[in-house]
Structure formats: C-alpha cells, structure tokens
Amino acid sequence: MLPAPFQLARPTELAEAIRLAAATEDSHFHAGGTELLMAMKLRLLRPELLVDLKRIAGLDRIAWAEDASVVIGALATHRQVEQDVIVRRHLPALAALCANVANVRVRSAGTLGGNLCFAEPHADPPTLLAALGARLRLVGPDGEREVAADAFILGEFETAREPAEIMTHITVPVPRGPVAYRRFRHGERPAVNAAVAWTMAADGVTIERARIVVGALGSRPQDVGLLERLLAGRRAGEAAEAVAQGLTDAVGEIEAMDDRHGGADYKRHLAGVLITRNIAEAAAQINGATP
Amino acid sequence: MIRFDSLSEARPDSIDKVTGRAVYATDLDIPGMLHGHVVRSTAVHARIRALDVGAARAAPGVVDVLCGADVASLGCWGLVLKDRPILALDKVRYVGEPIAVVIADSAEAAENAAELVEVDYAALPRVPDSKAALAPGAALVHESHSPLEDFYFRGGARPIDGTNVFHRFLSEVGDVAAAEAAAAHVHEDHFSFPPVFHYALEPHTAIADFREDGLTIWSGAQSPAGVQKVVSRLFGLPLAKVRIVVPYVGGGFGGKASVKIEPLVAAASWKVRRPVRIAQSLSDSMLTCRRLGARITIRTAVDREGLILAKSADIVLDGGAYADTGSAVATKAANRIIGPYVIPNLRLEARAVYTNTVPGAAFRSIGGPQAVWAAECHMDNVAAAIGLSPVEFRLRNLAARGQRIRPDLRPLDMDMGELMGLVRQAMGAASAATGPDARGLALAASDPGIVAIGNALVRLKIDGSVLVAMASVEIGQGVHATMARIAAETLNQPFGSVTVLPTDTGTAPFDWGTGASRSTVIVGASVEAAALDAATQMLDLAAEALAQDRTALALVPGGIATPQGFRSFHEVFHLAYGVDSGEVIGRGALNPRSRGGALREAPLFWETAAGMAEIDVDEDTGAIRLRRYASAADVGRVINRVSAEGQDEGASVQGLGHTLFEALEFEDGQPVNASPVDYNIPTLDDVPDDFHTILVEHHDGPGPGGAKGMGEGAILPIAPAIANALFARYGVRVNDLPLTPEKVWRALRARS
Numbered sequence A: 001m002l003p004a005p006f007q008l009a010r011p012t013e014l015a016e017a018i019r020l021a022a023a024t025e026d027s028h029f030h031a032g033g034t035e036l037l038m039a040m041k042l043r044l045l046r047p048e049l050l051v052d053l054k055r056i057a058g059l060d061r062i063a064w065a066e067d068a069s070v071v072i073g074a075l076a077t078h079r080q081v082e083q084d085v086i087v088r089r090h091l092p093a094l095a096a097l098c099a100n101v102a103n104v105r106v107r108s109a110g111t112l113g114g115n116l117c118f119a120e121p122h123a124d125p126p127t128l129l130a131a132l133g134a135r136l137r138l139v140g141p142d143g144e145r146e147v148a149a150d151a152f153i154l155g156e157f158e159t160a161r162e163p164a165e166i167m168t169h170i171t172v173p174v175p176r177g178p179v180a181y182r183r184f185r186h187g188e189r190p191a192v193n194a195a196v197a198w199t200m201a202a203d204g205v206t207i208e209r210a211r212i213v214v215g216a217l218g219s220r221p222q223d224v225g226l227l228e229r230l231l232a233g234r235r236a237g238e239a240a241e242a243v244a245q246g247l248t249d250a251v252g253e254i255e256a257m258d259d260r261h262g263g264a265d266y267k268r269h270l271a272g273v274l275i276t277r278n279i280a281e282a283a284a285q286i287n288g289a290t291p
Numbered sequence B: 001m002i003r004f005d006s007l008s009e010a011r012p013d014s015i016d017k018v019t020g021r022a023v024y025a026t027d028l029d030i031p032g033m034l035h036g037h038v039v040r041s042t043a044v045h046a047r048i049r050a051l052d053v054g055a056a057r058a059a060p061g062v063v064d065v066l067c068g069a070d071v072a073s074l075g076c077w078g079l080v081l082k083d084r085p086i087l088a089l090d091k092v093r094y095v096g097e098p099i100a101v102v103i104a105d106s107a108e109a110a111e112n113a114a115e116l117v118e119v120d121y122a123a124l125p126r127v128p129d130s131k132a133a134l135a136p137g138a139a140l141v142h143e144s145h146s147p148l149e150d151f152y153f154r155g156g157a158r159p160i161d162g163t164n165v166f167h168r169f170l171s172e173v174g175d176v177a178a179a180e181a182a183a184a185h186v187h188e189d190h191f192s193f194p195p196v197f198h199y200a201l202e203p204h205t206a207i208a209d210f211r212e213d214g215l216t217i218w219s220g221a222q223s224p225a226g227v228q229k230v231v232s233r234l235f236g237l238p239l240a241k242v243r244i245v246v247p248y249v250g251g252g253f254g255g256k257a258s259v260k261i262e263p264l265v266a267a268a269s270w271k272v273r274r275p276v277r278i279a280q281s282l283s284d285s286m287l288t289c290r291r292l293g294a295r296i297t298i299r300t301a302v303d304r305e306g307l308i309l310a311k312s313a314d315i316v317l318d319g320g321a322y323a324d325t326g327s328a329v330a331t332k333a334a335n336r337i338i339g340p341y342v343i344p345n346l347r348l349e350a351r352a353v354y355t356n357t358v359p360g361a362a363f364r365s366i367g368g369p370q371a372v373w374a375a376e377c378h379m380d381n382v383a384a385a386i387g388l389s390p391v392e393f394r395l396r397n398l399a400a401r402g403q404r405i406r407p408d409l410r411p412l413d414m415d416m417g418e419l420m421g422l423v424r425q426a427m428g429a430a431s432a433a434t435g436p437d438a439r440g441l442a443l444a445a446s447d448p449g450i451v452a453i454g455n456a457l458v459r460l461k462i463d464g465s466v467l468v469a470m471a472s473v474e475i476g477q478g479v480h481a482t483m484a485r486i487a488a489e490t491l492n493q494p495f496g497s498v499t500v501l502p503t504d505t506g507t508a509p510f511d512w513g514t515g516a517s518r519s520t521v522i523v524g525a526s527v528e529a530a531a532l533d534a535a536t537q538m539l540d541l542a543a544e545a546l547a548q549d550r551t552a553l554a555l556v557p558g559g560i561a562t563p564q565g566f567r568s569f570h571e572v573f574h575l576a577y578g579v580d581s582g583e584v585i586g587r588g589a590l591n592p593r594s595r596g597g598a599l600r601e602a603p604l605f606w607e608t609a610a611g612m613a614e615i616d617v618d619e620d621t622g623a624i625r626l627r628r629y630a631s632a633a634d635v636g637r638v639i640n641r642v643s644a645e646g647q648d649e650g651a652s653v654q655g656l657g658h659t660l661f662e663a664l665e666f667e668d669g670q671p672v673n674a675s676p677v678d679y680n681i682p683t684l685d686d687v688p689d690d691f692h693t694i695l696v697e698h699h700d701g702p703g704p705g706g707a708k709g710m711g712e713g714a715i716l717p718i719a720p721a722i723a724n725a726l727f728a729r730y731g732v733r734v735n736d737l738p739l740t741p742e743k744v745w746r747a748l749r750a751r752s
C-alpha cells in the first residue's frame, strides 16, 4: 500500500506549475491528495511527477465578487467552504453539503477543486454546483477559459479539463430563490443526490426558472429537463403537484447505473424521492418568506 | 475492599494509548530487520504453471524471494486439518492466497519488486460459494483431507472424503420426525448470513527472527500458544526455543486467533536468517480471514398451546479455502441455534465446506450470530403463524435456570426470563415517533469458555509491589487491568502496585488463548489462585519470622497486620532471610481436573444476551434507523464496569454492522469490496443515544468473585431484534443480511 516511486514538485507560481505539468507526459496536480494518493497507493495511478498546488498563494481564497457571486478558490477544502462566513450566508446549501461530505479527515484535506477534477460519479458538489449555475475557471498553457459546471464533467473520471490545466476557482452566482439539496447514501459516498434551485420572478411567488439536477446515480450529473420545463412560470404553491404528475416520466429518463450502490430502478426511484422532498423544501422556503 | 483514587484505578493501557506511547507490533524495530511483501494470487482457483521471481530478486534493495518450493519440504499446517501450505506451491485456492514473499531492505523496495513477480496460472473449475461446493460433481478445493485430533480444540474435524465438506456435525435428541407428525403446526424458514470482516483497526503484522538458537516472533496474536505450537512443529523446534511476544493488539475479534500470518513470516526469516517484518494493509487483512457465511434451514414443530415439540436445523457454513477453525464454528453454530428453550426433540446438522474464497476464521461468538439470526427471526415467524406475541411464545418455551437445553450441555446457569424482563423494562413505553409495534426482541444462550487450562504466576516483592505473569493478551478489552485487579484484591494490595508483564511465552506460563470469553474466568481464576498461593507463602513466612500464630496475621497494603501492629514486607523478609531481599512466588493453575472435575462439563458457563430494538424505517428509501436499543447479559460479576459495558456495547454495535451494512462480497470467487474504501462499518452516527446496557450480577459464575465470561453475547441478538421490529411494524421479513435500504425497499414494495 505504498505508491510507486514518483517525483514531487512544489512550485509557488501558477505559471511554473502549468509549465512543469505540460513538460512531463505523465504528471498530476496534487491538491489535498485524498483521491490521488489512494489511487497511487492502490497503484491504479503511477504518475511520474506530482505537481503540488498548495504552495501557490491565493488558490484557496474565498471571496465575494461585485456581480453578486461567491468566488471559491479551487484549493479551498470542504471544511473551509463549510465554515466560511460568506458561503454560509449566501450559499448555505453548499456549506451544508460540504459539512456532510465524507468524514472530518477527508473534509480537512480534500478540496472542492479536487472533487470536481477527479469526477468520481458518487460525488456531491458537482450536482449542486450544476444547479446553481457555477462557472469553473481553468488556466493552462494556452491561456484561461471558463467552463460551466454542468458542462465540466463528461463521464466517469472524465472532465473537460486538459491535462496541464489548473482549476483556479469556482464562481457561484448567488441564487435568486430557494435552493434545496439532498442525498441518499448507505456507506461513505452518495448513491443518489438531487439539487433544486429556483430563480423567482419579481412577485416572489412565481418560478421564473427551475434547475433540477440529479447526480451520483449515473456517469455524470443530469438535468431533469422535463420537470424544469413543467415548473417554469408556475407558482411555488403548485410546484409539488406539477412535479408529482411529471415525476414518473422524468425519472424514467434518468441514466442510472447498476452498481454496488444499488440497482438502477431503485436509484431512479430514490431520485424521485429526493426531488419530491427538495421541491417541498423549496416551496416551504417561499411560504416562509411571504407573509 | 480497598479504595483507590481514580487515577491509579485507570487502566494502565488506556494511558499508553491516549498518549500514543503504546507499542504495537508495527512499531517495533529489530536490529537487522528486513521487510517482506506478500505476492498474492489473483486467480480464484488455478494451477500454478510457472512462477518467475528472477526480476524481483534482481530489483534494487531486494535480499531474497521466498517461494512455495523453498518451504515445500516443511509440509502443511493447520489447527483442525493439516490443509495449509506456508506458500501455495502447485495450486492457488483463492484470490489473495500468498504465493511468494519479496524480502528487501525497505517496505517500499519489497512492494515495488513484488510487482515484478510473474505467475502463469491455468484456471481450474471454481467453487465460488457453499451451494456450488455441495453440488454433485463439484470441483474439489482440496483433493484429500488430513484431520487432526485434539490438537487445538478437544475433538477434531469430521470431513467427508471426496467432497468439499471438511466438517460435519450432527446432534440428534429424541425423534423429530415423530414429533413433527404429531404437531399442530410445523413451520420452516430459510436464512442466510454473509461473510463479514473483523475490521480490527490494526491489520495483521508480525516480525520473526529465526536464529541458530531459536525463533522469536512478535505478533498481535490472540493465541500465542497456538502460534508457538504450530511453528514449533513446522520447523522442528522445541517449544522452549520458540518465543512468542505479543505487544498491544489493535483489536482481534477472532481474526487474530489460532494462527494467521506467523508461519509465513517465520519462513521468510528462516530463509534469510535475519529478522523479517510483514505489515499487512487493511486490504491484505480482508484477504486473510473473515467470518464464515451461512445458509440455514430451520424448522419448528409446536403443539396447540404453542409449546415447542421439535426443532431441526440444517446449517451450511462457507469455510473458504482453508479450514482454520471452521469445524468448531460449525459445531458451535449447531449448539447456538437451540436457544434458551426447552425442546424435547432436536436434529441439528452443521456442515462446513471449502470454497474458493478467503479462508473463514473465528469471529466473536463463533457460529453464534449466524445461528441466532436464523433462530430468533424464526421464533417470531412461528409466533406469528400460531397467533402468539413474540414475548408470550418465548415465555411459554423458556428453559428455567438449572434446566438443560440439550442433554450433553451443562444446565443453564442463568434466568433468561429475567434478562428478557430487564430489556423490556429498560425500553419502557414505545416512543410516539416510531409507533407501538416498531420493536423486536431476540434472545441468545451460547456456550463459550473452552479449554479450561490456565496458568499464572504472581510474585510479591519485598516492597509490596506485585508482578503478574500470564498469557492473556491485552487486545483492547482491558484484560491486563482485570488481572491486576484480581491480584490486588486477593493480596489486599493497592491496584497501582500491581504490574502485569507484557505477553511473552518466554515469561508467561501456558494459556490456550484469548478468545471464547474465557480469560476472566480461566486465567482470572488462575491469577486468583496464584495470588492466594503467594499470600499463603507470605503469611507462613511472617508467622515463622515473627513467631506469631498464623491465624492472627493478615495482609494489608505494604505488609502484615499483626496483633502487635504493622510489619512491612521488608521487615519480614529481613527477619526471615537475614537480609532485606527476596520475594514469594505464587503459582496458580486451572485445568479440567481442578475443583473435583467441576470445570469439565461444557460449557464452563453460559453466555447470555437479550436484545430489544426500536427502529424506524423511511418507507420511501427503505433505510432503517435504530432509534433505541437495550441489551442485557448475566455476567456473574462485573470486575471493571467501564470495560465490561464497553465490551457489551462494542459487541452490539459490531453486530449492527452485519445487521445493516456489512458483507464481504465475492462475485464468482472474485472479492468485490475487500478494501476499506468499499467496505462499510457502522460509525458513531449509527448508534442511538438511547442505548441501555444492563449487566446482571448474581456472583454465581466459575470465575473470581463469581464472574462469568462476557464480551461475545451482545453481538448475537441485535440483527434478529432489528429484523423482528421490521417484521412487527412493517410486515416484511428479509431473510438475508445485511438489511440494506434497497432490500428493505424491495420487500416493502413487494408487500403492497
């Protein structure tokens, strides 16, 4: 259970890290190492070079941006996100999510960026970040670009990131309506999770736009477009009934894997349960907010 | 009784452990030590056509590679059957079986070189599970059987030639067929229990140092005497030349009982003539041993009043690729499936079979959880079938204190009705949240305390300090502190004055091993006898030296109370020997001939447990949550309350693991989740706040002060108690563990 021999570089500049990674065929960035080192100890991965990102200043900063978004450095740990006052205030669902990921040891070392870049399907943040419309900033040898969270993960352990690109930060627009996130797990990682985020119209009770995303049960987070369309333009109080009507068809379309976390039919059913509970919670947030 | 201040009363090992000073096998560094890495089979069942270790041997840092051919001449070893080679030679029988050991300067070098070992396998037909093992024309995991008799346990394995059955046990009382013919109802059920991993946090680790003048092994072993015996025979060494040292052990639960990796580590050192350390990972240990899975058919015949007329059980245990002590697991499963009930006619059959999976092993109450899972779920099914409540049905059939549940077993030494009443009382009224029926009950009576041979030495020093030498292993249960307390009480010296020597067969007299809930009773009684012997010698010496009547003297802390006042041990020795030096050495021994043969009948005492669970189920997801739990056990006498409660609670929570979470899974013989990443055990979050542990003391056991053994009982009732709650409240019966949300959801869906 020891990794195969490898080189370790600990650059202090972003450009240097990118240059090192680009120059070595088989290199990996190292953030918290919670996934990477485990895969290396099992000798599933044998990188020639690890480029540690932790000495690059500022990559774990969490800040408020003028355009009403929260900018989270990719190297912020789950625990930092969970405890950050800005996140708690503006993105309480994300703070709560991070507080429930894994166990305290993993939360203290594992980073949000590492979670996204590893793209293990049984993960929590990708689902919620997709529903929140987060944008991911990547910096590589060919410059910078921004990728939408829901376009980043392509499949199991597969992302839109090029090998020498570093994720520097995650920009999450502050939601203009209720957000609810739930997951079901029996064991360490989620078997199924679901996120709901509504953008409310000026009247405060009409759903202008709904995002409903399910994750962990398939190879990547999936939009439940059928329900999103059903909810658009509807009043919050009617959401539960509308979702109940479309639910069977909607969950039937979800891609789900048969694996150790459960049979595909069970996981689709669970997705429906989590969506229903999220909708109830979102509606309750509206009810609670309107006199 | 002496009063102690709280610090001096604390378990000495707990201070070592919380300060990080405790030394485990993995912390030791023996001068000149090399590191071994085990190359394991990736084939389920295969002939080894060729093994090429050339590249590994030439790799940097490698000293040598041990192969099957090196040790073939040493032959096979085993506890009940001699079925196990030190390293696979001609064939492999499971994924994970050791085929070579790369020995190098560092663990890194050994592991890197291990990847260079090349094996050419020719696949053989597989025996992936116990059904396949019993199928007509099944491939044979072992072509022939060589059973041992009275080698480790009394008796031996009873294999069936030409089959995969390595042990068959049959017990018949009365006439089951006739009773069933006359019965008002006959009810039959089928249950299964998965193989589960012990999950001791410390994986198997051992260091061996083979020298001209003998062999020393440092290992977290539960049965140092068993290890000593097996390696002495394998290598042709006198027992006195084989020393087994056991530092602190990070949990065992039976997974470090009998003999595990020690012969392999010893062989590595034998080859290179230097100390060799093998420190396994948790994943390696998951490929080393596990509890035997079971398939059980159970049938009960009752009369019109709900009295049980007959019970029969057919138990098939999946023993994996090597027998280890699986025969005893099978026999005990057949004993433990009876339950604390009066049943005039019994037919109990248990078979342990070889399969091409990780070898089975002892695990906390061997065969017990498997048997009690089936027996106590079945009790509720029968009760429901005849329209009685589970409590009423049990009450009608409970055996009373003093009654025998089978003619060849010691009469019950406890009152099961009392324990059942205590858990019901502790649970009180059902909580409104879960509803009135979301409760389940289960009872168990098991037969531990095997091999009543124990020895101890207690040495009283001139300054009143005391040394205890005995071989019970401090495995986290607090046994060393218990022995210290027994010695302190018997000698009337402060607890803090007693030192228990680290476990070392070089200094400790023989003991069979730490398991089967036997240490406090058997070794504890030996320590008590040794302390009494020391006390007697001390008082005799004082009577002579002080010219006093012996009956006028008494031991007090640091010396002797005489009619003329206190005399220190110093003074007594000084007077007696003319110099301020010396010690008395007390010897205590227990064996089947002790106490007029009263210890001979099995079991030495009954280990009991009653459990009651209250659950709620998220019907949308199938997830069970244990809301409240009560566990009661008759332990005779509590010696250390914190440790005793810890044992009982730990056993319950370990049982919650196989109830809701755990199964070591194999797909056609391939391990699926043999890694801590994929194998889940309960955490503190799964344990209800409302958790009652009730220890009953009637001071009527065979141990010191009337103690009985404990620590294995509470693992028995929790699974059936939870399943019975599910049955009572939701009307679904899930017959195979664990009760995962998916299984429960599917059962709930099938119901509606």
Ligand SMILES: Cc1cc2nc3c(=O)[nH]c(=O)nc-3n(C[C@H](O)[C@H](O)[C@H](O)COP(=O)(O)OP(=O)(O)OC[C@H]3O[C@@H](n4cnc5c(N)ncnc54)[C@H](O)[C@@H]3O)c2cc1C
Pocket: A028, A029, A030, A031, A032, A033, A034, A035, A036, A037, A053, A074, A075, A100, A101, A102, A103, A106, A109, A110, A111, A112, A113, A114, A115, A116, A117, A118, A122, A123, A124, A125, A165, A166, A167, A168, A188, A189, A190
């Ligand atoms: C026991 C356990 C339980 C877990 N349970 C959960 C759970 O319940 N829910 C859940 O969502 N997750 C869970 N996880 C996953 C956990 O969230 C991740 O392990 C963690 O967030 C990964 O972050 P890291 O910094 O350690 O990544 P690393 O291991 O350092 O890196 C992972 C991968 O991402 C790449 N990488 C990392 N950072 C960057 C970057 N900034 N730019 C480019 N590439 C990068 C690395 O090269 C590597 O390939 C669990 C993990 C463990 C070990």
